[in-house]
Amino acid sequence: MITRIEAYNYRCFENLAIDLSRFHVLAGANGSGKSTLLDIPVLLGELLTARQIVDAFLDPSPTTGRPPRALSLMELTHRGRGGAFGFAIEARLPDEVADLIAESTRDPRFPAPTHLRYELHLAPVDSGLGLEIVGEYLVLFHEDTPVRPIPGQQAFGDPDEVRDTGRGKSRRVQPVWLEHWRPVIARTRGPVVRFTPEAGRQGQQLKLRSQHSNLALDTVPFDDTQFPAALWFRSMLWDGTALYAPEWSALRQAAPPAGREPKLDTQGRNIPWLALQLKREDPALYDAWVDLVQLALPQVEAVEVTEREEDRHAYFRVTYSGGYKVTSSGLSDGTLRVLALTLVPYLPRTPALLVTEEPENGIYPQAIEVVMQSLRTVRGSQVLVATQSPLVLAQVSLADVLATRMDPATGAVTVVRGDQHPRMADWHADLDELDLGTLFATGVFE
Template sequence: MLTTLAVANYRSLRDLVIPLGRLTLVTGANGSGKTSLYRALRLLAETAQGRLIATLAQEGGFTSTLWAGPETISRTMRQGRVPIQGGPRSKPISLALGFAGDAYGYAIDLGMPSPENPFPLDPVIKGEAMWTGERLSRSSLFAERRNALVRLRMSDSGVWREAMDALSPFDSMVTHCADPADGFELLSMRERMRDWRFYDALRTDPDAPARRPGIHTYTPVLASDGADLAAALATIRAIGDARTLDETIEAAFPGSRLLDDPAGLRLRQHGLLRPLGPTELSDGTLRFLLLVAALLSPRPPELMVLNEPEASLHPSLMPPLAHLLKTAARQTQIVLVSHSAALIAALRETGCCEEVRLEKSFGETAAPDCESPAWTWPKR
């Protein structure tokens, strides 16, 4: 389980280190930095897929994603005695992302490209580190990258060896230096990061992928756009927790049940003479079914991140959704970003979530109610 998320100089997250629990609820007003935190987690996952640099370019390039304020905000600036202004930098320009958990920790440090770089929107990777346990230290470090040089510590002898001395500044050691022998821990962490799941684009409009006809086939993981909803629900019933599936549908829509129809999704609702297909379901009903398929996956990931899943849902669906999240958190760690007062209240009643409330001051996102875990960034 991840216990710490650290972000430095990414959008409004100038220096944020927060704790993560089994089910972490991220709240805050609009513009407080919730989406930036979600994107930071997604960028870490993109590192394991080899897409980090391209994703940052798609966000507008390295400079547009950097913290736009001064390197430090002094007390006199906060008191209004002097204007907000920059000054001589004491550290190099950097955007850093990292996490730590029970087993491993990882951090990556991105910097400005050189003037002759033909791709000015792309940052370069200045440093990376991977270590065992929650704290980075000389003894826990087992993989290190500084500029183009990557060193791995051999698991049997503890001796360091050079794995690569000319790694491209656009490539991560996570994707290019994982070795089944000397770099087994690096390989293991890469595969675990690749298994993280993100759901923030579960569309319910008339042209949504989930409304298209779908056949029942083995589908233990719901697609990120929900296109295989019918197959995912059928797979839960066949090899997953069918009882919880039925109980969740009953709690959300009393008197309703999903039908085993090989032709696709069919929901029998109380009072109707025939079941409804995906094109006939309301936006809220369809979205709830999408969340059910994601959270009751027969192949739960180590980490699932949901961004504002309550969209289109009636307040009456928040208690069943909170119970579903609590149930799913027994098998997978969940980070939930939400500003729904009804869902937040329902989750608080379950007593199973750790809440991280974000607020913004002087353009900077902070978590004032959280005690920041100890964190050390790797050296360049």
């Protein structure tokens, strides 16, 4: 699970640092950075597979189909001022990964790690026409000994820095972070990357070469006995992060065959197949999902999935009160949205990180509560939701809210947890009488 996201000099974020838990709702006005924040894990995943670094920014997204993130590299920096920019993500290690490292570690200087931190620093080259990696680090640490960077600067420094002793000799400088954190990946400008195995004794190192345009994280040696945390994190970014944005026009079409074990498509194109698989493997759970749909849409009597014999395509068939049946092609946007969003918690396999924006669009207000309950209860997933709707905020607790706000003087966006928002100090006594939706509508979070 991602526990912290940082961004420096990137778009609307001058210095962003926000701690995360398993479920959050980002709330703020248009242009307040909600989409940019939610996109950071998705972006890092796409950087892993990009042919060139700039492709992840200037080409359409290969995972979501969205337009390019920018038309020029200058647009990527805060207020277009240029220079380097960067990101950091911290994540809690899965129990099986943490246990593997703990069992194989014999160095008493280092407590068994519970988290990892990954940093990526990029800078313009070729007169601003390209980007290069000027710093990339992955370290393991225990949650009791976190180390935070000075805003806008690298946290770890050059792992191979040397200092002149004044006697014609030089010696290596040991960065302070080595005292508490276990380095795994260390890279500065240039192709040389230093990999340090996570398991066993610290000290054994591999120095490998990586192309300037490729992340070192993508070249971690594929040995899950030596690099279990790095390989898990790479997999989570590359294959376990989903910006779930169902394409309603595609949902009206019959879904083509999706394979033996379909996983959630980010555009929702295989939702009928996922529902059909659920019905075949766990009919009782499928019936529970239909009951939830009926709670959101009381006029629905039944939800069925039909597989066409001639081409093996699948589509929904919804029966309404009075016996009238409507197939996927005739369902409303709101009904399709309810089907696509409420099915997710019933799936046997869900992304490690599920991101979705404005789930309230097109949904009848009474059904929004059901949709939000569904998103909150996705098993085994961290869920981040962006919204502008007071109706959505009325369904969540104060600690779940991440309030985004742009400073009109500087153009910088700040993100504050709802329970840490300075304006909420005067409202605590009355929270039992006012829901968060009402507070949001009155501008308290701005």
